[in-house]
Amino acid sequence: MNHYYFTSEHQLFRKSLRDFLNREIVPHIDQWEEEGEIPKSAFKKLGDMGYYGLGFEESYGGMSTDIFYTMILVEELNKCNSAGTAASLLSHSTLALEHLSKNGSAFLKKNYLKPGISGDLIGCLAISEPHAGSDVSNIQTKAEDNGDHYIINGSKTFITNGIKSDFYVAAVRTGDKGYDGISMMVINRANPGIKTNALKKLGWHASETAEISFDNVRVPKENLIGEINKGFYYIMEKFELERLILSTGALASAEYALEYGLQYLSERKAFNRSLNTFQELRHRVAQLSAELACLKAFNYQICNALQLKENVTKECAMSKLLCTEFMDKLSYQILQFLGGYGYMEEYKAARIFRDSRIGTIGGGTSEIMREIIAKSIIG
Amino acid sequence: MKNYYFNEEHELFRQGLRDFLNKEVVPNIEKWEEEQRIPKEIFKKFGDMGYLGLNYPEKYGGIDADFFYAVVFTEEISKVFSGGFMAAFAVQQFMSSPYLMKHGSDFIKEKYLTKAISGDAICSIAISEPNAGSDVANIRTTAVREGNHYIVNGSKTFITSGVYGDVLITVVKTKPEEGFNGISLLVIDRDAEGVSATKLKKLGWHASDTAELSFDNVKVPVENLLGEENHGFFYLMDGLQLERLVGAIGGYAGSEAALDYSLQYMSEREAFGRPINKFQVLRHRVAQMSSEIESIKYFVYHCCRLHADGEYVVKECSMAKLLGTELSDKVMYQCLQFFGGYGYMEEYKMARMFRDSRIGTIGGGTSEIMREIIAKMVIDDKSYQKSTNTHIIKSKPTNGSMNGSSKTNNNTNNQKNTTMSYESTFNTMKEKAESAQPLGSVLKLNFGENRIVIDGTKGANQVSGEDIDANCTVDVSLDDFTSMLNGDLNPMGAFMSGKMKVKGDTGVALKLQTLFS
Numbered sequence: 001m002n003h004y005y006f007t008s009e010h011q012l013f014r015k016s017l018r019d020f021l022n023r024e025i026v027p028h029i030d031q032w033e034e035e036g037e038i039p040k041s042a043f044k045k046l047g048d049m050g051y052y053g054l055g056f057e058e059s060y061g062g063m064s065t066d067i068f069y070t071m072i073l074v075e076e077l078n079k080c081n082s083a084g085t086a087a088s089l090l091s092h093s094t095l096a097l098e099h100l101s102k103n104g105s106a107f108l109k110k111n112y113l114k115p116g117i118s119g120d121l122i123g124c125l126a127i128s129e130p131h132a133g134s135d136v137s138n139i140q141t142k143a144e145d146n147g148d149h150y151i152i153n154g155s156k157t158f159i160t161n162g163i164k165s166d167f168y169v170a171a172v173r174t175g176d177k178g179y180d181g182i183s184m185m186v187i188n189r190a191n192p193g194i195k196t197n198a199l200k201k202l203g204w205h206a207s208e209t210a211e212i213s214f215d216n217v218r219v220p221k222e223n224l225i226g227e228i229n230k231g232f233y234y235i236m237e238k239f240e241l242e243r244l245i246l247s248t249g250a251l252a253s254a255e256y257a258l259e260y261g262l263q264y265l266s267e268r269k270a271f272n273r274s275l276n277t278f279q280e281l282r283h284r285v286a287q288l289s290a291e292l293a294c295l296k297a298f299n300y301q302i303c304n305a306l307q308l309k310e311n312v313t314k315e316c317a318m319s320k321l322l323c324t325e326f327m328d329k330l331s332y333q334i335l336q337f338l339g340g341y342g343y344m345e346e347y348k349a350a351r352i353f354r355d356s357r358i359g360t361i362g363g364g365t366s367e368i369m370r371e372i373i374a375k376s377i378i379g
Numbered sequence: 380m381k382n383y384y385f386n387e388e389h390e391l392f393r394q395g396l397r398d399f400l401n402k403e404v405v406p407n408i409e410k411w412e413e414e415q416r417i418p419k420e421i422f423k424k425f426g427d428m429g430y431l432g433l434n435y436p437e438k439y440g441g442i443d444a445d446f447f448y449a450v451v452f453t454e455e456i457s458k459v460f461s462g463g464f465m466a467a468f469a470v471q472q473f474m475s476s477p478y479l480m481k482h483g484s485d486f487i488k489e490k491y492l493t494k495a496i497s498g499d500a501i502c503s504i505a506i507s508e509p510n511a512g513s514d515v516a517n518i519r520t521t522a523v524r525e526g527n528h529y530i531v532n533g534s535k536t537f538i539t540s541g542v543y544g545d546v547l548i549t550v551v552k553t554k555p556e557e558g559f560n561g562i563s564l565l566v567i568d569r570d571a572e573g574v575s576a577t578k579l580k581k582l583g584w585h586a587s588d589t590a591e592l593s594f595d596n597v598k599v600p601v602e603n604l605l606g607e608e609n610h611g612f613f614y615l616m617d618g619l620q621l622e623r624l625v626g627a628i629g630g631y632a633g634s635e636a637a638l639d640y641s642l643q644y645m646s647e648r649e650a651f652g653r654p655i656n657k658f659q660v661l662r663h664r665v666a667q668m669s670s671e672i673e674s675i676k677y678f679v680y681h682c683c684r685l686h687a688d689g690e691y692v693v694k695e696c697s698m699a700k701l702l703g704t705e706l707s708d709k710v711m712y713q714c715l716q717f718f719g720g721y722g723y724m725e726e727y728k729m730a731r732m733f734r735d736s737r738i739g740t741i742g743g744g745t746s747e748i749m750r751e752i753i754a755k756m757v758i759d760d761k762s763y764q765k766s767t768n769t770h771i772i773k774s775k776p777t778n779g780s781m782n783g784s785s786k787t788n789n790n791t792n793n794q795k796n797t798t799m800s801y802e803s804t805f806n807t808m809k810e811k812a813e814s815a816q817p818l819g820s821v822l823k824l825n826f827g828e829n830r831i832v833i834d835g836t837k838g839a840n841q842v843s844g845e846d847i848d849a850n851c852t853v854d855v856s857l858d859d860f861t862s863m864l865n866g867d868l869n870p871m872g873a874f875m876s877g878k879m880k881v882k883g884d885t886g887v888a889l890k891l892q893t894l895f896s
Contacts (some may be wrong), residue, residue: 061603113542283747283750290701315673371663372666373665377666378662
């Protein structure tokens with residue numbers, strides 16, 4: 001299927017990226033999982049290689065590449081056996097920088113996008129709050145107009161890279177209740193009044209997840225992204241790409257996990273024969289392979305349509321729903337293939353299993369996806 | 380999402396076909412279901428419209444259209460709320476007559492294919508036997524050569540259109556002692572002496588007739604052999620790919636029709652004072668099903684594209700058939716549930732949709748057989764192992780996959796930044812290369828007339844301007860190259876946007892990156 005979407009340039013890019021990851025990222029992953037975070041130097045390395053510039057303006061150090069380069073980055077990072085690592089390294093560019101590139105002023109691009117692309121500054125997207133996750137229109141963090149700056153009060157939670165980040169691309173309330181009172185702005189981490197706290201998680205151990213509080217934080221007005229009170233729409237616009245990235249990531253992890261499971265099945269013996277000769281397991285593999293191939297073809301097709309600027313809100317929700325739920329199913333099965341070893345940290349299945357579980361929650365839960373799809377089909 | 384597989388002509392064709400079905404088929408479905416047969420005249424009407432020869436050459440009466448016309452045809456006949464009707468026409472065009480086209484002699488094409496296309500002959504494919512279904516190699520019907528004839532003895536079962544049809548493409552053993560190497564395909568006239576049929580009663584697919592056939596010393600002229608003797612098994616395996624794709628299309632298209640039908644009902648039916656399409660649990664069920672339908676539909680389109688491009692995609696077709704037909708069972712079950720008690724009544728269409736769907740995971744190879752095939756390919760052929768990459772690099776991206784306008788901007792930037800002459804570039808490169816790790820091969824940078832050659836085969840990298848043979852040649856403008864040296868242009872980006880063209884061993888070019896860091 002690759003040949004319909006990926007040119008030989010894409011394949012070469014993939015190969016060189018894979019070499020880079022095998023050299024610079026993979027050897028450190030177990031340590032990062034242990035420590036619960038990824039050092040800033042890793043971001044810088046990706047920046048030096050230009051990986052944070054994919055799809056962004058050349059004038060700020062980016063490369064105006066097509067969406068399939070971005071998806072290759074997503075896929076290969078998700079095949080390093082640590083979804084937390086992938087999430088942490090990717091959210092900087094695909095969440096935070098995306099907003100700056102799409103809606104930011106020249107000032108913001110110069111001061112945050114450019115150093116973000118080079119990996120000198122790390123950014124994160126801060127939307128969810130203790131009382132508003134999927135329900136974005138309900139966010140409470142207040143930005144009060146105070147002459148040439150805003151004063152921010154409130155808190156954010158579940159923020160990937162929320163501690164090490166140099167700046168937040170944050171959703172704040174500048175207007176009335178509801179979705180018409182939300183703005184996006186860049187909050188520099190160096191400002192006084194910001195406190196962060198690392199959250200402990202079921203999985204995604206390599207990725208740092210923070211709770212952030214803002215106590216009278218002063219943000220200059222030029223840090224407003226795009227127009228005032230348009231934040232909700234900016235967030236919604238970016239959801240399409242974000243969801244495709246999540247579904248692409250889930251499928252790449254699934255492919256990685258399935259290959260790993262197949263390898264194990266071919267080596268492990270029971271009752272004097274390889275596990276991969278037992279019909280029951282073979283059929284389970286067949287079913288999973290078929291579903292994986294199907295979702296991959298579907299997902300690529302949507303990537304292509306998004307690139308051609310079609311309205312794919314419904315399809316992105318469908319793909320996110322199906323791919324992340326599929327990954328949960330698959331990771332459960334792969335662990336089962338490994339038996340007792342699947343439960344041991346010495347093998348990869350345990351991490352694959354726990355890392356998968358966030359898929360159906362982050363970026364809009366499965367329930368929200370079904371709401372979106374139902375609305376678009378039924379009205 | 381716009382569809383990349385169908386153009387305006389396909390859509391016009393679809394509209395015409397839909398009108399035709401609404402006029403000639405839909406009003407009669409209940410009658411045909413009741414009578415458990417489809418009248419011969421309707422085949423003729425399809426033939427007259429050209430619908431039975433979509434992918435066949437014009438010389439046999441076909442219209443020689445591309446494969447996606449067949450996809451449209453299959454989708455539409457799957458949406459008339461009668462699996463039995465769909466089956467008869469799918470068998471006619473995609474499961475039986477293709478063997479006449481692919482393997483038939485001129486004689487067979489003239490005598491049988493032209494009639495299958497014109498709708499004058501109804502065709503069946505007779506594979507399954509009472510004791511051998513999916514396990515084709517084990518069939519027992521024999522054909523013994525006697526002079527200019529084969530004498531056929533045995534029986535077949537589950538044969539669609541076998542009672543009222545005209546032509547039986549029959550799978551026989553010409554070498555009974557062999558397994559799949561002893562199988563041949565014979566074209567047998569339904570009215571030949573010694574052929575008798577019993578009509579089978581079925582759970583669903585009522586409009587289509589399904590036969591148990593017995594062959595008692597049936598004389599079949601040798602010229603009715605399809606292709607070569609004892610090659611039948613391979614013809615079947617080849618033909619089954621199309622059959623499976625058609626099954627997959629029937630699966631999602633029927634599901635789409637059932638869901639649309641249900642959505643209509645749900646918008647009209649009220650419970651507890653509101654239309655039932657307002658209840659969240661039903662809405663989410665609709666969302667889930669339509670996501671699954673959509674994903675499988677696009678996967679099947681993808682497989683159809685591979686098939687149309689002439690690729691032999693056994694694994695993908697098996698996957699498509701497995702997923703498409705199992706989807707249909709799930710969707711029909713749920714859609715019937717949306718209708719409550721009415722779903723169980725024949726007055727509504729869901730009861731028929733439900734029972735008609737149930738054969739999908741059985742005919743054309745059961746789901747279990749599909750999983751066997753897939754497992755063999757995924758596990759035993761080790762096709763899951765990543766293939767090694769060997770690339771031939773095109774000189775330039777062929778289309779506008781890169782953002783052209785930004786590129787222009789960047790060019791202006793480059794010109795502003797360019798201060799280095801060839802000489803200073805040469806010196807900079809010499810300095811960088813000599814202190815870098817040896818490349819292990821020869822890399823040539825071509826700037827039109829001038830060049831820099833880095834020879835890393837003899838220990839430390841040696842830099843010269845001589846035009847010697849290189850493992851890898853990079854064509855790039857001096858402007859762009861100095862931008863790279865200055866750090867204003869990313870080498871990888873330059874490569875992807877076609878500013879840098881790489882010939883030869885691209886692995887060498889990848890090492891360029893190390894020279895800039």
